[in-house]
Amino acid sequence: MMREDEAAYRAPPSLQQIWRRIVEQVWRVEHAFERSRTANRAVDDTRVRIFGVLTLFALGFIFLSVKAGAVALFSHAEGDGVEATAPVEQRADLTDRNGMLLALDVPHYGVYVDSRDLWDVSEARNGLVDVLPNIQRARLDKVLTAGKRELLINGLTADQRDRVHDLGLPGVTFEEEARRSYPLGQQAAHIIGYADPSGKGLAGAERGLDGVIRDAAGGNGAIATSIDLRVQGALESELHRAMTDFSAVNAMGVVTNINTGEVLALASLPDFDPNNRGASDPANLVNHTGASVYEMGSTFKMFTFAMALDSHSADLNMVVDASHPLHLGPRIIHDFDATNKQMTMEDVFLVSSNIGTARIALKAGKDNMYKYFKSFGLFDPAKIELAESTRPIVPRDWSESTVASVSFGANISVSPLSVAQAMGGIFNGGNMVPLTIRKHPSGDHVDGRQVISPETSLTMLGLMRQNVLRGTGSKADAPGLRVGGKTGSAEKPEKGGYARNKLVTSFAAIFPTDGPVGTPRYLVLVMLDEPKPNATTYGFQTAGWNAAPTAGRVIDRIAPFVGVQRAKASMEASRVAAAPVHEEQTGAPH
Amino acid sequence: MSDAAIHLVRSRVQGSLVQLFRIRIRGVSLVEAMAFVCLSVLVIGVYFYKANAGQESARIKDLDREIQQEDQQVRRLREQLTTLQQPARIERLSQQYLNLGPMGAQQEAAPEDLTDIARRGPPPPPRDFAKLAHPATEPPK
Numbered sequence: 001m002m003r004e005d006e007a008a009y010r011a012p013p014s015l016q017q018i019w020r021r022i023v024e025q026v027w028r029v030e031h032a033f034e035r036s037r038t039a040n041r042a043v044d045d046t047r048v049r050i051f052g053v054l055t056l057f058a059l060g061f062i063f064l065s066v067k068a069g070a071v072a073l074f075s076h077a078e079g080d081g082v083e084a085t086a087p088v089e090q091r092a093d094l095t096d097r098n099g100m101l102l103a104l105d106v107p108h109y110g111v112y113v114d115s116r117d118l119w120d121v122s123e124a125r126n127g128l129v130d131v132l133p134n135i136q137r138a139r140l141d142k143v144l145t146a147g148k149r150e151l152l153i154n155g156l157t158a159d160q161r162d163r164v165h166d167l168g169l170p171g172v173t174f175e176e177e178a179r180r181s182y183p184l185g186q187q188a189a190h191i192i193g194y195a196d197p198s199g200k201g202l203a204g205a206e207r208g209l210d211g212v213i214r215d216a217a218g219g220n221g222a223i224a225t226s227i228d229l230r231v232q233g234a235l236e237s238e239l240h241r242a243m244t245d246f247s248a249v250n251a252m253g254v255v256t257n258i259n260t261g262e263v264l265a266l267a268s269l270p271d272f273d274p275n276n277r278g279a280s281d282p283a284n285l286v287n288h289t290g291a292s293v294y295e296m297g298s299t300f301k302m303f304t305f306a307m308a309l310d311s312h313s314a315d316l317n318m319v320v321d322a323s324h325p326l327h328l329g330p331r332i333i334h335d336f337d338a339t340n341k342q343m344t345m346e347d348v349f350l351v352s353s354n355i356g357t358a359r360i361a362l363k364a365g366k367d368n369m370y371k372y373f374k375s376f377g378l379f380d381p382a383k384i385e386l387a388e389s390t391r392p393i394v395p396r397d398w399s400e401s402t403v404a405s406v407s408f409g410a411n412i413s414v415s416p417l418s419v420a421q422a423m424g425g426i427f428n429g430g431n432m433v434p435l436t437i438r439k440h441p442s443g444d445h446v447d448g449r450q451v452i453s454p455e456t457s458l459t460m461l462g463l464m465r466q467n468v469l470r471g472t473g474s475k476a477d478a479p480g481l482r483v484g485g486k487t488g489s490a491e492k493p494e495k496g497g498y499a500r501n502k503l504v505t506s507f508a509a510i511f512p513t514d515g516p517v518g519t520p521r522y523l524v525l526v527m528l529d530e531p532k533p534n535a536t537t538y539g540f541q542t543a544g545w546n547a548a549p550t551a552g553r554v555i556d557r558i559a560p561f562v563g564v565q566r567a568k569a570s571m572e573a574s575r576v577a578a579a580p581v582h583e584e585q586t587g588a589p590h
Numbered sequence: 591m592s593d594a595a596i597h598l599v600r601s602r603v604q605g606s607l608v609q610l611f612r613i614r615i616r617g618v619s620l621v622e623a624m625a626f627v628c629l630s631v632l633v634i635g636v637y638f639y640k641a642n643a644g645q646e647s648a649r650i651k652d653l654d655r656e657i658q659q660e661d662q663q664v665r666r667l668r669e670q671l672t673t674l675q676q677p678a679r680i681e682r683l684s685q686q687y688l689n690l691g692p693m694g695a696q697q698e699a700a701p702e703d704l705t706d707i708a709r710r711g712p713p714p715p716p717r718d719f720a721k722l723a724h725p726a727t728e729p730p731k
Contacts (some may be wrong), residue, residue, distance in 0.1 A: 047619070049609045054625045061629070065636040070645065101672040107662050159664060183672035232679025234692070364608050479695035566695060 035084030086136050089522035090178060091199055094192065094206070095539070096227040097264075097322040097439045101183055103206065103274075105217075108179040112318060113143050117171030121145070123167050128152075130380035131163040139313035180206075182274040184422045188232050190287040191225075191266040191386075191437065194274035206288070207436050208385030224439040226262035226568045233256050235265040239526070242550040243269055246531035246541070252289045252416050255558065257512070258424035259518070260440040261433040261448075264562070290388035293413035294527070297543075298352045298472075300409030304361050305349055306426045307372035310452040313364040313383050316346045316459070322356040328401045333358050338584040349463050350471035352487065354408045361407030366398045369406065375432065376425060378435035382417035383434035390415055409488055418527050419508060422510045427461055427510045430516035454517045465513040466488060473546045476509055476552035480566025481559050492530070502530050505543035506549040512564055522562055526551040544560035 014019075018500065028035075032557040054481015094103040118124050121144050128140060135153055142148045154177060156164070161174055180195045201210035205225055215224055239251040255265040268288040272280035284293065310312040320343050326333040335355050348356030361369055373379065381389040395402045405411035417435060425432030425448070433448035452460075464484025467473045475487040488506040491498035506527040512519065526547045537545040559566070601694040613620040673679075699707055 047621070048607075051611070051621055051625075054622075058628060058632075062634055067634055068636060070638040100675070103669055104665060104669060106665055106669055158615070158662075181669055182670045185673070187678050188678050216625075230675060233681065236678065237681055237692075274597065459702045553692075556695065560693075560698070566698065 015575050016267045017248075024426075032532045040395060051565070057314070066276050069376060089396045090217035091180060091195060091201075091213045092219070094209075094213065094223035095222045095224050096229045096232075096260075097224055098228065098230075099222075099224070099227045102188065102225065102227070102229075103180060103182050103358075105178050105182040108154065109158070110172045110175045110177050111156060111161075111164055112147035112149055113152045114171040114173070114177060115144050115146050116148070118144065118169060124167075127167040127169060128164065131167065132156075132160065136429070136588065149267075150175075151283050154501045160378050160404075174271055184229075185273050185275065186269070186271045187236060188229070188265075189271045189274050190229075190268045190289070191227060191232075191263070192274065194277060203388070204386065206436060207387050225437050226257075226439050227266075227437070228264045228382075228561060230561045231558045232265040232267070233538050234561075235524075236267045236269070236552055238550050238554045238557070239267050239269050241553075242526070242528060242531070242546060245536075246528060246536060247533045247534075250288055250527075250529035250547075252525075252527040252529075253444045253554065254416055254420045254523070255554070256287055256420055256424060256435060256523045257440075257562075258428040259431075259433075261421070261424060261435045263435055263437050264522070265558075266437075273293050275320050284365060285310065287386070287388045287394050288529075289416045290384070290386050291390050291415070293390060293392055294504050294506075295411070295413050295490045296419060296506055297488035297490030297504070298357075298408055299419060299486050299506050301349060301352065301488075302358050302426065302460065302464070302486050302508065303373060303378065303406070303422060304357055304364075304369070304407040305374055305463065306376075306452055307369060307454060308345075308360045309459055310362045310430075310456040311364055311368045311372065315367065316344065316463070317345070318360075320345055320353075320356040322353045322359070322360050323347065323465070324355075324356045326358050326404065328404055332403050333404060334588055340361040346463065346466065349486075350467055352472050357408045358404035361403050362400060366400075369403055370398060372451070373406070375449070376422040377432065378408075378412070378414055378418055378422055379566070382415060384421070385437050386417075392418055409490060416506075416527055418524055420504075420523055423508055423510070423523055423525070425449075425451050427457060427464070427523070428520060430457045457517060458539040461510065461513045464510055468500040468509075471509065473509070473548050475544060476507055476548040476561070478552050478553070478556040480568065481555055481557055482512035482514050482567060483509055483552065483562060484511065484513035485548065487548055489542040503541055504529055505531055505541070505547045507543050507547035509551045509555060511555050511559070512567075514567075520563070522558075522564070524551050524552065524554050524558075 025230075028523070049259045050564075055104040056266075058454055062255075063561075065588050068095060081341070090389065091103075094107075095101055095103060113124075115121070125140060125144055128135060129137075132153065140152065164172065165174070178199070179197070180199070181191060182194070184192070186422045189204075191204050193201065193206035193208070195206045195210075199208035201213065206213070207445060209223060209225075233257055237254045238254050243251040249533055251267075251269040253265065253267045254263065256263050256416055266287075266289055268283045268286070272284045277285060281535045309316070319342050322335060323340050323342055327334075335353050343351070343353070345356075345360060347353075350359065379394045381391050381393060383389075391410065395406065395411050402411055421432075421435050423434070429449040430450050430452040431446075432451045433446045461484060464486060465482060467487075468477050468485050469482050473483075475486045477483050487505075488508070490504050491500060492502040492504055493499075494502070506525065509524040509526075510521055511524070512521065514519075526548050528543075528550070531541050533539045533541045533545075552559065611619065611621055615623065
């Protein structure tokens with residue numbers, strides 16, 4: 001039994017045995033000739049060798065032919081490969097949050113003329129002038145007599161190219177060139193920005209999202225920005241109107257979703273056409289919402305009040321003495337429209353008293369002010385993808401005089417974007433989130449940094465609403481939309497002081513102000529640079545008369561787009577342009 | 591299998607191979623003729639394979655070109671559409687030709703209020719802008 005099993009079982013060969021067999025086979029091949037000669041079969045041996053060589057060649061050929069066939073039939077070199085290696089200058093489309101185009105690559109054409117091939121220069125000249133009436137005559141003449149192939153003009157559309165082609169001129173050829181097109185022209189120009197001909201983003205979203213746009217090029221996807229074109233249109237329309245009505249030098253506006261930090265609209269007027277930015281005044285290329293800093297004036301009182309309430313150094317019922325000017329060493333702080341009385345903290349906000357606000361800030365102390373203002377992001381550039389977001393000008397020495405000045409928005413210059421970012425953090429429940437120009441994927445909550453308590457946030461919302469119902473912001477009220485806001489009118493710094501008649505006015509609005517923390521809310525910030533009084537303002541040029549009604553109209557128009565319903569009860573209480581505006585204090589230190 | 595059996599099989603295979611090499615048809619070795627035929631079939635096969643692949647490739651190129659042209663046309667049309675739809679332009683045209691402006695709060699209505707609005711009756715007739723523009727010179731008799 002054992003013997004049968006042993007016979008059936010054959011142990012696998014060891015490595016040594018395998019090696020020995022290989023060596024034996026090699027030896028056999030090497031000595032085939034000798035063996036054949038020995039066996040007198042040299043001819044057979046040669047045939048075997050020839051057969052072997054033929055077989056090797058045949059196998060090699062079969063392999064190559066099968067491989068060549070496979071490459072010819074199944075290669076994707078002309079399909080996916082082209083898309084994967086998109087040229088550097090290609091850029092993905094930019095759209096607004098609803099898929100409306102903002103920027104796209106559209107093929108254009110360059111026209112080249114080789115004058116050596118032309119039969120009749122005069123005929124060619126007349127034909128080209130007919131179909132391209134804006135062509136530079138000097139350039140045309142130079143190219144037609146150059147005696148070599150030269151670029152005549154580039155950036156032609158397909159229709160223009162067809163018209164030139166239909167002339168049937170010999171020596172005229174076309175080369176396709178990718179070109180960035182901005183179909184909205186001047187609309188949303190500052191937030192869209194522009195790219196150079198090589199496809200590098202230079203400003204706005206084109207620069208801020210440059211890497212993302214390039215990475216997405218070649219595919220079919222588009223980069224969705226946070227912009228809502230409908231909101232953008234309403235904002236720009238009202239800013240144009242305000243700029244005309246009040247003869248302002250510049251007008252700026254920002255609309256954000258304060259829960260997510262998404263910028264829904266951003267405008268800085270005057271603007272430019274990114275398709276032809278060379279024709280614009282270079283000053284118009286500056287996006288003042290991010291690239292310029294301003295002393296904001298009383299709008300800053302929001303931050304002072306949020307700081308004082310959250311640090312428990314004050315409460316709304318606290319009585320503040322604004323009955324006489326505040327003396328800080330040699331400096332005296334006045335109220336422009338002195339009420340000369342003691343008032344509650346809430347009234348200080350509603351009449352926008354500089355004296356009262358300075359006293360509240362001094363009571364809270366410089367450490368609190370520095371800590372809170374820093375946490376609000378007011379000492380840093382606004383966190384946003386836009387490269388235009390610039391650094392604020394912050395005082396170095398935090399004396400009592402500085403604390404008083406900063407409390408009502410003097411002595412510190414920040415960009416409107418910084419204000420928008422800080423306000424978002426205060427009014428969304430205290431969650432400081434960075435601004436963004438990219439559409440938020442889903443949901444309304446973004447994790448941020450808690451800078452004030454939700455209770456303080458709700459208190460501030462109530463204060464803002466009261467300021468529109470009873471204070472300096474009454475002209476910003478929009479029926480049923482529960483608008484809250486704060487005016488700011490700051491004298492512009494000039495050589496050695498401030499210009500009394502040159503104001504930067506602003507209105508920072510939040511709507512709706514009711515509902516718990518987490519309610520969808522939107523910020524509208526409107527700023528006018530050097531607005532002038534007119535017949536409707538009774539000679540006034542402060543924010544309550546120009547920036548506030550502008551913001552109110554913007555809110556009235558955009559509410560349906562952002563889904564804020566009008567409340568009937570609030571519509572009854574609304575007092576659009578009904579009550580006189582309390583004259584506010586300007587932000588200049590006196 | 592015993593060594594003797596293996597040796598027997600090997601010698602028979604070798605014998606058969608030698609026989610195969612010795613077969614000649616009109617002086618041409620059968621093995622060489624078969625190799626030549628195989629080679630010819632391979633060459634012709636690859637030629638047709640390649641030719642067919644070339645035609646397919648050309649057709650794919652044409653289709654790609656057509657798709658690209660269509661895509662560019664679509665992009666140009668989308669560009670024009672966006673230009674025509676830009677909010678500032680629509681607003682300007684609606685003001686200029688239709689005398690329309692932004693909708694006021696009183697013009698908005700919630701679906702649940704439609705019954706009340708219907709009860710109130712029809713709105714006053716629109717003003718005749720043509721008459722306003724060209725008022726009658728004589729009072730009606």
